Amino acid sequence: MHYLYIKAMEEKVRHLLSQKDLKVTRVRLLVLGLLLQNRAAMSHAEISSIIGEDNIDKVTLYRTLNAFVEKGLAHKVATEDRNWLYAVYEENHETHTSEDHAHFVCDECEKIYCFPVDQTSFEITTQKKQGFKIRSREVRLHGLCPICN
Template identity: 50%
Template sequence: MLSQKRHKNILHQYGLKVTSARLRVLDTLMRSNIALSHADILSKIRDIQLDKVTLYRTLDAFVKSGLAHKVATEDRNWLYALDLSEHGDTVHRNHTHFICDYCDRVYCLPVSPQVGIPDSSSVEGFEVRSHEFRLHGTCPQCH
């Protein structure tokens, strides 16, 4: 783990107390380019003690504060990914998720600007406020 400075800063920014558990979970999510499940994260953190309940609560806190978001997968799992861009600022409410049908990895892609969103009028009586685009197929690793 590099300089914790940045990590601590991020936690502060989102109004979260700095604890070793949170730093570790944040670091784990930052190192991953795919969304991770509770089980994924737990298995990656072996050097410090981390109770499953603490992890559940940590992830909830991340989501509630807006630091991360969660995706419900087809197999009824929750995957977590940070809402940070490379520059540390908050991203999109609207997401594009890519789900690999071979390895089940979920990637959070930047919303492709050329994707048209159906406007409210196109769907009678439904007022669209945000959207999530889920793409299924083969990811680069499984090619």
């Protein structure tokens, strides 16, 4: 285990898991604990190397991450080079859906961060085009993150 596992966080993680009908297991405590520590979205490879390849099977990690996504604990974003990155929803994730947030991609370090989006200004983003019925929007921002800026 090459990351600081914060014991004090464990209760919160246990609560989040059982709240979503997910059994509390060693793997899930590790992965969700790690995701909660990270502001940026993380890839399977990144998580795997931080936690240690010997500590989690790759298939189990994929299934764990997908379970988090299915239960609404986390969401996934595709990178430019077609890998998945996973991020937990922020504190107030009850009101925080995929519909009202944007993804920020740092052009330098290529990390992806989640951003809140103002709904009202979101509405007028595009000109209407006949025949197309728009149901939801997703914004992707490119630039420099605070570390690389």
